Amino acid sequence: MTTDGAPTEAVTDASESPAATVDRRPSRTGAVLALLPALVAALAGGLYTWPGLLAGVAGFLGLVTGLARGSRTAVTLGAAGLFGGAVLAGTEGAPVGPVLVGAVAAVVAWDTATTAVSVGEQLGRAAETRRLEVTHALASAGVGAVTVGLSYGVYLAGAGGRPVAALLLLLVAAVLLALALD
Amino acid sequence: MNRRRLALVAGLLALAVGVAVAASPGLLGLAVDRALVTALGVVTLLVAVRQVAARRGVDTEAAVTPTPEHRVPTPPPGEDLRDSLGGFLSSGRLPYNQAVRGLRAAAVEVLAQYEGLSETEAERRVEAGTWTDDGYAAAYLGGEAAPDPPSPGILRRAVAGGVPKHRKVRHTVSAIAERAGLEPRSEGDTAGPPEEPPESFSDSPFSVTRERATRTADGEGAATQGGDDPPRGAEDDGAGTVTVARAARATNRWQGVGAVAFVGIAAGVLASEPAALLAGAAGIGFAAYARATPLEPGVSDSDDGTAAEGLSVDRSLDPAEPDPGVAVAVTVAVTNERDRPVPDLRVVDGVPEALSVAEGSPRHGTALQAGECATFEYEVRATRGRHTFGPAAVIAKDLSGGVEETRLVGPETTMACRPTLRATTEPVPLRQRAARFAGRxxxxxxxxxxxxxxxxxxxxxxxxxxxxxxxxxxxxxxxxxxxxxxxAATVMVVVDARPQSYAAPAPDTPHALDRGVEAAGRLYGSLTATGNQVGVAAFPSVTGWLAPGAGEEHERRVRELLTTHPDLSPAPGEDPMTVAAGRSRLRRRLSAGTQVLFVSPLCDGRGADLARWLDEYGYPVTVLSPDPTADRTAGHRLARVARGLRLRELRGRGVPVIDWAADESVDAALARSNRREGP
Incomplete structure (x- = not known):
């Protein structure tokens, strides 16, 4: 048994039979649901600055690739690109509203896209999964909307001559709280 | 946990001081330095990097679902070339590095049998390389005197160091097959290789239901398949049993979402832009969502149980007792019997091992309100035998997908598909032999x-x-x-039910045992209709035996045996008995003068040995051999050559063999045989 380490596969013809396997690529519904927020994210940041547009488009393409091939890594990198685009637009002076919406949309796109990948892996493309994915995407979008609303409210309330030290302390608080949550 | 609490306390403290300073400026006489702000930004960025890196460390593995769509693989003989090579040396499987030895034996035997050469003459021709026109084959098996192989070309010689071994083997096998008169079949394009179980299969919690499919002998039972949690035992709740296949656990899919917040904050601080700063808020919002999802299954919900617990699965078949070949609609209903919704529900039904899904998908994903019921439907094509639908695998998740639990839920549904004992359109060729009753x-x-x-x-x-x-x-x-x-003759139809019979030329064609059992039923119908006493037996089985007889009651029992006997199960099971034990048992039970119709694919030497042995002991044997061989690989082809030799040898000893090709009906095979043997 130990002497026959030879490649027996090499002797067999390596022709694939698509009929014999389940199509485990991400579901179509999930892909469409993920591309909507991805488009929003790419546009929200990209309309204001060139670097933002560049990062946004690259991120969008990454997400599309990930959805086509069922790769979580590509989806995550793509979503990171979308988010990076929004942040870049923010650092170059884009208005608060679109940047906030773009960043949140990037996270929603990631959530929906990875769910589509997971549904593809566990159930495959042939299964009926619309209700599951729409539920998930709606919940994610709801969380995003609440986040945008609250953040924008805080921004409006905080605008105006507050001392920088207070802002700094609040930031430290935000970082520590986020650490505690994660 | 401790560090988390520390961060929480410090964060709340900073928040309080910050709010106080914002409310009454001058409370803290701190001159904020630009360098301090930059330092904060850099530290935040570092924290973000750490968050991303931390994702690598956690277990983000999701539950793996089974693939019940397709029948358990029944590969054709010769799937492993080493088995085919060993077939000519009666030494079991032969290592690949001894391929020359096995191929030489094959070539010599083929030359001796098909060209009528003596063994020494055949050996001399192989040694001299004059047995074939194929230069590669002649040189590969030949000795010193053999002609040189065709030059492989400069590039190949330089890069690969000559012709690769597998090519030489393929050439040689083709040459041998040609000598044995086998036409290559043009099936390479239409039929793929038999399906392999998915790679991650042995890790799957569902290996329980399909572990025989993988034919792995790792000895891991159901109890250890559940990964970190063994099944908690079955509980009966009316709708069948519920087994926890994989306990509720965190999927960790949101791990590292905090990095989004830190990157935003760092960018905002470093660039002094509130817009970028606020982008970080997205991270905080979703981190909170991931941690505080209202619908968590399984987490310390002792009184309410977990999300998957309140689920029940119901299955109905239409028709419940189909004839072979009929499409059966399977309707699966999943009900959420709890008072809380299940936001993410994924169901994979337990399709029987030996059935393939013909239409639709046995998988479904949905969200269920409290008390709601979802149904889905798919179709399977019924084949002969008793098939049991296993419990469905149910994966329930919470709204954010952060927690996941897998259970096997639902009843087992059994479908019995009885073969027809319709008489063959052609008379069954029996051996000529006197017996006591008037008959065929x-x-x-x-x-x-x-x-x-x-x-x-x-x-x-x-x-x-x-x-x-x-x-x-x-x-x-x-x-x-x-x-x-x-x-009249007394005939025993003996079906070869050894594991070798579970072989099919292509993934979606019936295997040799299914064809054999179907044929046994029809032979029974045909032989009893012409007044013979016919019995049916599975070989080598302890209990699969029905003594020769006729009449309605006997017919019913034959049908039942062919449908439900475990040794004739449509999915491969354990080896029931050794060949030797089965043989002596068969001899004890066969009464003198009984004709034996042996239904065997003759995939290995032992089937042929049994036929010869029975014949020598005075039971006139006729062999009906469903051909399961394929022609895609060198191994398949070599196995086909070996089977051809076996048929030839049996016929040479006076045992009639009816070769039944995979793409023809048993009637056609009988007709061909009757024409040849006919008057």
Missing amino acids: VETDTAGAGLEFYATREYRPGDALSRVDWNRRARTGELSTVEFRSEQ
């Missing part, structure tokens, strides 16, 4: 019967009705007509 076997002796045989001189005592009166009127002589004597 035509003898070469004159006696009572229907068919004219001869006339002879009248002897006193001959019945008046048998006198040839026409002749008497013509010539005045008294003569008596004799008819061909027809006698």
Whole structure:
């Protein structure tokens, strides 16, 4: 048994039979649901600055690739690109509203896209999964909307001559709280 | 946990001081330095990097679902070339590095059998390389004197160091097959290789239901398949059993979402832009969502149980007792019996091992309100045998997908598909042999019967009705007509149910045992219709035996045996008995003079040995051999050559063999055989 380490596969013809396997690529519904927020994210940041547009488009393409091939890594990198685009637009002076919406949309796109990948892996493309994915995407979008609303409210309330030290302390608080949550 | 609490306390403290400073400026006489702000930004960025890196460390593995769509693989003989090579040396499997030895034996045997050469002459030709036109093959098996192989070309010699071994093997096998008169079949494009179980299969919690499919002998039972949590035992709740296949656990899919917040904050601080700062808020919002999802299954919900617990699965089949080949609609209903919704529900039904899904998908994903029910439907094509639908695998998740639990829920549903015992359109060729009852076997002796045989001189005592009166009127002589004597046979149809019979040329064609069992039913119908006593047996089985008989009750029992006997199960099971034990058992039970119709694919030497052995012991044997061989790889082809040799050898010893190709009906095979053997 130990002497026959030879490649027996090499002797067999390596022709694939698509009929014999389940199509485990991400579901179509999930892909469409993920591309909507991805488009929003790419546009929200990209309309204001060139670097933002560049990062946004690259991120969008990454997400599309990930959805086509069922790769979580590509989806995550793509979503990171979308988010990076929004942040870049923010650092170059884009208005608060679109940047906030773009960043949140990037996270929603990631959530929906990875769910589509997971549904593809566990159930495959042939299964009926619309209700599951729409539920998930709606919940994610709801969380995003609440986040945008609250953040924008805080921004409006905080605008105006507050001392920088207070802002700094609040930031430290935000970082520590986020650490505690994660 | 401790560090988390520390961060929480410090964060709340900073928040309080910050709010206080914002409310009354001057409370803290701190001159904020630009360098301090930059330092904060850099530290935040570092924290973000750490968050991303931390994702690598956690277990983000999701539950793996089974693939019940397709039948358990039944590969054709020779799937492993080493088995085919060993077939010519009677030494079991042969290592690949001894391929030359096995191929030489094959070439010599083929030359000896098909070209009528003596063994030494065949060996001499192989040694000299004159047995084939194929240069690679001749050189590969030949000795010193053999011709040189064709030059492989400069590039190949430089890069690969000559012709690769597998190519030489393929050439040689093709040359041997050509000598054995086997036409290559053009099936390479249409039929793929038999399906392999998914790679991650052995990690799957569902390996329980399909572990025989993988034929892995790792000995891991159901108890250890659940990964970190063994099944908690079954609980009966009316709708069948519920087994926890994988306990509720964090999927960790949101791990590292905090990095989004830190990157935003760092960018905002470093660039002094509130917009970028606020982008970080997205991270905080979703981190909170991931941690505080309202619908968590399984987490310390002792009184309410977990999300998957309140689920029940119901299955109905239409029709419940189908005939072979009929499409059966399977309707699965999943009900959420709890008072809380299940936001993410994924169901994979437990399709029987030996059935393939014909239409639709046995998978479904949905979200269920409290008390709501979802149904889905798919179709399977019924095949002979008793099939059991296992419990469905149910994966329930919470709204954010952060927690996941897998259970096997639902009843087992059994579907019995009984073969028809419809008589074959062609008579079954039995061996000529006298027996005690009138029946189907035509003898070469004159006696009572229907068919004219001869006339002879009248002897006193001959019945008046048998006198040839026409002749008497013509010539005045008294003569008596004799008819061909027809006698009944006692026939035992023995189906070879060893694991070797679970072989099919392509993934979606029936395997040799299914074809054999179907044929056994039809042979029974045909033979009993012509007055024979017929029994049915599985070889080598302890209990699969039905003594020869006829009549309605006997027919019912034959049908039942062919449908439900575990040794004739449509999915491969354990080896029931050794060949030797089965053989002596068979001999003890066969009464003298019984004809044996042996249904075997003859995929290995032992099937042929049994046929020969029975014949030598005085049971006239006829072999019906469903051909399961394929022609895609060198191994398949070599196995085909070996089977051809076995058929030839049996026929040479006077045992009639009916070769039944995979793409023809048993009637066609019988017709072909009757034409050849016919008058």
